[in-house]
Amino acid sequence: MAAAQAVDGADASAGGPTPDLGERRVRAQRRGRPHQFGPVLVPQGRFAAALLFLVGVVNLLPGVVAITPSRIGAAYGVAADADGSPDLVLLLRHRAVLLALVGTGLLCAAFLSSLRVPAMAAGGVSMGTFLLFARVTPALNGATMRVARIDLAALVRLAVAAGLVRAQG
Incomplete structure (x- = not known):
């Protein structure tokens, strides 16, 4: 759980590093929204x-x-x-x-x-x-x-x- 909070704490506006692909996937799953990866031509x-x-x-x-x-x-x-x-x-x-x-x-x-x-x-x-x-x-x-x-x-x-x-x- 502490690792998940650390992922949420990584914020570009706070001077932290930009989240990588894995962190974005974890955040999207936590918010209950599927995150699309790969090329999307026209939604x-x-x-x-x-x-x-x-x-x-x-x-x-x-x-x-x-x-x-x-x-x-x-x-x-x-x-x-x-x-x-x-x-x-x-x-x-x-x-x-x-x-x-x-x-x-x-x-x-x-x-x-x-x-x-x-x-x-x-x-x-x-x-x-x-x-x-x-x-x-x-x-x-x-x-x-x-x-x-x-x-x-x-x-x-x-x-x-x-x-x-x-x-x-």
């Missing part, structure tokens, strides 16, 4: 956070349409100018705001683990319903199909992140 939590960040950016980018309605044509391949179709412009700008909210939630969840489950649920429902609607709607234009492919790729990444979060407990 699951960081990889999940990176995926959530990426999916968050994908959902946040369409928010530009809310501020700049002139980008609607480039984003969705539909002619929606304020003179010809103010209702469509309003609906697409509102859609952009909602996507930006989902994206912001996913970005926050990348850094705050307590937000991960609700943010992933919101993102999954948002992208999943869009993909479902795109699947059952005939004759969509190329720009809308591009959005569907991007959402599909983002949804797969979100599912991987969800699996990693679940595996972490």
Whole structure:
């Protein structure tokens, strides 16, 4: 027991030597935390956070349409100018705001683990319903199909992140 106390007493701030690998292992076991030894490429939590960040950016980018309605044509391949179709412009700008909210939630969840489950649920429902609607709607234009492919790729990444979060407990 005295040897264990001596190991705890070795402190770099007190001028003592830096603990070696064996001492660190003993300390980690005493604290009840497994200590990982050897190379760790990317911890699951960081990889999940990176995926959530990426999916968050994908959902946040369409928010530009809310501020700049002139980008609607480039984003969705539909002619929606304020003179010809103010209702469509309003609906697409509102859609952009909602996507930006989902994206912001996913970005926050990348850094705050307590937000991960609700943010992933919101993102999954948002992208999943869009993909479902795109699947059952005939004759969509190329720009809308591009959005569907991007959402599909983002949804797969979100599912991987969800699996990693679940595996972490």
